Amino acid sequence: MNKKIAFFGDSWVAGCEANEVDGSDAPEYAFPSYFENSMNYGVSSTGVPHLIDQFKTAVDKEQIDIAVFCLSETGRFLYI
Numbered sequence: 449m450n451k452k453i454a455f456f457g458d459s460w461v462a463g464c465e466a467n468e469v470d471g472s473d474a475p476e477y478a479f480p481s482y483f484e485n486s487m488n489y490g491v492s493s494t495g496v497p498h499l500i501d502q503f504k505t506a507v508d509k510e511q512i513d514i515a516v517f518c519l520s521e522t523g524r525f526l527y528i
Contacts, residue, residue: 454487454506455480456499457518461490480516487512 455461463478465471473492475481480488487510489502499517506512 450485451513452485452487452511453480453483453514453516454489454503454510454512455483455516455518456502456506457490458494458498459490459492461488461518462492463488463490464492490518 458464461475461478461480463474463476463481466474466477475488475490478488478490480486480490487506489506491498491502494502496519499519503515503517506515
């Protein structure tokens, strides 16, 4: 049985600047893409508080078996 793995985080999870053509985010090159049945919820320029919002949104709409939180610098915040 394949479990659905959801990754949450900021730049590294989102594949920040991994697109060599224009420097944009390229999640298809980020490490979560190497896991079968993975879902990438990484968002560049966010912080730890944003992970909670992303997790709640994902849990409300997807069945997630495993959640992986890639914590960023503790002082990094996204203000909404």
